[in-house]
Amino acid sequence: MNSQSNIKNDARLAIFASGNGTNFEALMAADLPAQICVLVCDQEDVPVIQRAKRHQIPVILSLPQKGITKAEREQKLLQNLAPYHVTGLVLAGYMRIVGPTLLNAFPRHIINIHPALLPSFPGRHGIKDAYKAGVKVTGVTIHYVDNGVDTGEIIAQEAVYRSDKDTLDSLESKIHQVEHQLYPKTVRQLIEKGVL
Template sequence: MKLAIFASGQGSNFSAIVKAIKDGKIKVGLVVLVCDKPEARVISRAKKAKTAVILVKREDFSGRAEFEAAIIQRLKSYKIGLICLAGFMRMLSPGFVRKYHNRIMNIHPSLLPAFKGSHAIKDALDAAVPFTGVTVHFVDEEMDHGPVILQQKVRITSKDTLASLEKRIHSVEHKLYPRAIRFFCEGKIKVRGRKVEISNP
């Protein structure tokens, strides 16, 4: 199994996945990082991990179709079995998602379907809910919507700030994402409609 990670930012989940692979917790080959931001810190993390980098800037293309076609073309030689989105700040088109049907995972900092979008942690804090969490899900044609693979609660306390809650959520992300990837690579995941079944987790 060969893995590609798509990321646009700091890359903390990228590093967590790399560590899990190096520690032998996931039997997968991390072969390439796909990034759309040349200034993203994740690129330096990838180089340190001796991982190939595909840099594809959206502004170099006339539209999303050309942008995604370039990514697909450059991924061909890697024979990717699984794509993991880790802070990739681009919505993938229905055509791209269909090409990799149930082979694209995303991690989101809430208990979906609650608090979708890019401000999920702040939205949960502002809503004064007693807990939020982390979701790993397959990507479908809608934003933050695909079949849920794993979820874990994170309690919100009265003393929480955005920074403190982010820190706890990221800590959970760094454990939950590698676990979901491991289940996929071990063939333990079956998708039936919107329901994900995991055998012998």
């Protein structure tokens, strides 16, 4: 936690992730003026869980289960988050749609990163969809989460230019490099404004 004397902040963040966790790692490395209290993950045995353990960040598993509704799962998640007194949710490669239960509990305090220039190429395969479409400019978007799929108000964007030599893998690598800079910078700004 960064305790800069000119920032009076009590931000306590939960990071939500589903996979590798490179954006989680970038946020951990950023020395944000906030406490990253907990990782929420909807998958078992994914690399982000090991990353959290290395940083001594507790992990809440919120796994979909047969016979349990999204609302019930999110209500249980809120109960599990309560002891951490979280002020904001930061989605970093979280592959589930956030439902009304979480949205109502954290109004305008949930943000997401998306690997395309929204509103173009929303959804799970933003990089691949942009690549297949042959666009020369794609990028990264950070936005508030609402009840749609990548439809929330845009907070920040940065373009990534595709060269004629770019493969899907090289374009993905370029986008991840931008993500790892833009997300911590934007999260810091939101903390300093008291949004998170």
